[in-house]
């Protein structure tokens with residue numbers, strides 16, 4: 001049994017802060033909700049909530065996140081970054097780089113990064129990140145980052161097979177969830193410390209390098225009340241997606257979703 005036991009994980013962690021302590025649940029509703037309760041009660045930065053079975057997982061933009069008992073990886077971290085509120089949107093991009101690196105180390109797959117928070121393998125989503133901020137008087141009190149990865153299931157949930165996949169489906173091999181989790185924390189912590197020192201530009205550059213969506217890609221972006229199309233032009237300050245709509249008009253998208261996309265455009 002590949003259980004996510006704290007004793008097993010702690011033994012392999014190189015991190016100083018992340019994953020300390022670990023709260024392990026056999027079953028819960030949403031790891032983000034439990035992490036939020038713990039953070040509200042004063043849990044330290046780095047506290048992690050992980051479960052074998054998440055029954056009411058939440059995704060971005062009010063969507064649900066489905067995961068399979070004992071097969072997938074669902075966990076959340078409490079972070080208390082002392083940085084300006086505007087910088088926080090970069091954090092889930094940076095976490096995405098670390099999750100991609102960890103997946104590559106453990107499975108050999110090379111996930112693509114789709115703005116803002118999706119990791120795709122062969123065009124199908126295998127990981128999503130949900131970042132939720134608690135503020136007080138305009139200042140960051142804490143942040144919960146929740147990561148869901150489709151790991152060992154043989155099939156994805158009903159209706160998702162065209163757009164989502166699991167690492168097992170992509171490699172034909174079972175992956176140790178505990179090893180993957182350890183690797184994510186080990187990969188993310190050095191990036192997180194750089195983020196705390198506000199060395200953000202090199203990390204955003206790295207994200208652009210690792211993403212096939214970041215530049216020269218035709219996309220349709222959906223925002224709250226409208227959608228528009230254009231060609232991606234990299235990331236702006238604070239991790240906004242830059243999208244060229246017409247001659248000279250570049251939109252900075254801070255919140256939204258890429259809902260359609262084409263092949264990369266070759267520059268003339």
Ligand code: BTN
Pocket residue numbers: 029030031032033054056057058059060061063065073074075076117118127128129130145146147148149
């Ligand atoms: C998305 O792609 O929309 C984000 C999905 C995030 C899912 C994870 S699973 C662990 C954590 N707990 C939740 O309820 N959601 C996140």
